Amino acid sequence: CGYIGLVGRPNVGKSTLLNRLLGMKLSIVSRRPQTTRNSILGVQTRDDTQFIYVDTPGLHGRQKKALNRYLNRSAVTALRDVDVVVMLVEPQRWTDDDELVLEHLRQLDRPVIAVVNKVDLIPHKEELLPFLEELAGRYPFREIIPLSAEKGQNVEPLEEVIRGYLPESV
Numbered sequence: 001c002g003y004i005g006l007v008g009r010p011n012v013g014k015s016t017l018l019n020r021l022l023g024m025k026l027s028i029v030s031r032r033p034q035t036t037r038n039s040i041l042g043v044q045t046r047d048d049t050q051f052i053y054v055d056t057p058g059l060h061g062r063q064k065k066a067l068n069r070y071l072n073r074s075a076v077t078a079l080r081d082v083d084v085v086v087m088l089v090e091p092q093r094w095t096d097d098d099e100l101v102l103e104h105l106r107q108l109d110r111p112v113i114a115v116v117n118k119v120d121l122i123p124h125k126e127e128l129l130p131f132l133e134e135l136a137g138r139y140p141f142r143e144i145i146p147l148s149a150e151k152g153q154n155v156e157p158l159e160e161v162i163r164g165y166l167p168e169s170v
């Protein structure tokens with residue numbers, strides 16, 4: 001059992017990773033959209049692990065400030081009680097939207113694991129190193145894990161790390 005938050009700007013690979021994690025050991029027993037905009041999705045699995053999936057509310061149509069404030073609050077509220085947050089980013093690409101996601105996370109006092117997704121697009125892995133260092137300087141992430149959700153590369157180590165934060169393994 002436990003609660004896992006999955007966050008990141010749109011298109012970073014959250015649903016691909018979610019499916020990958022669910023496909024490994026867990027199976028979905030219910031999907032319940034928690035907002036009408038589908039920006040927050042709870043997935044409950046058979047072993048009672050809950051994934052709280054947040055598609056970074058507030059990043060869509062930033063001109064609508066009041067709505068954004070509301071969505072930001074809902075996102076932060078949804079994540080308040082998770083055991084661990086997984087924040088996805090793309091290699092070599094830190095954007096204002098990623099910074100906004102991080103702002104949400106700074107409001108929480110939860111352990112955060114950074115996932116650098118889509119590393120299959122980087123042919124020479126050593127090219128990643130400066131980006132990983134830069135990322136480590138942005139926030140006290142508990143771990144930084146490069147992986148490819150689509151190709152299934154390095155996903156198991158992430159699962160191991162996540163398990164370490166769930167109540168049953170303490």
Ligand code: GDP
Pocket residue numbers: 008009010011012013014015016017117118119120121147148149150151
């Ligand atoms: P979300 O909006 O954060 O849920 O992102 P999606 O999971 O929908 O993925 C966005 C796009 O990135 C899709 O076209 C995916 O096929 C692609 N994608 C996701 N993970 C990877 C990956 O590990 N490698 C590559 N090359 N593409 C990926």
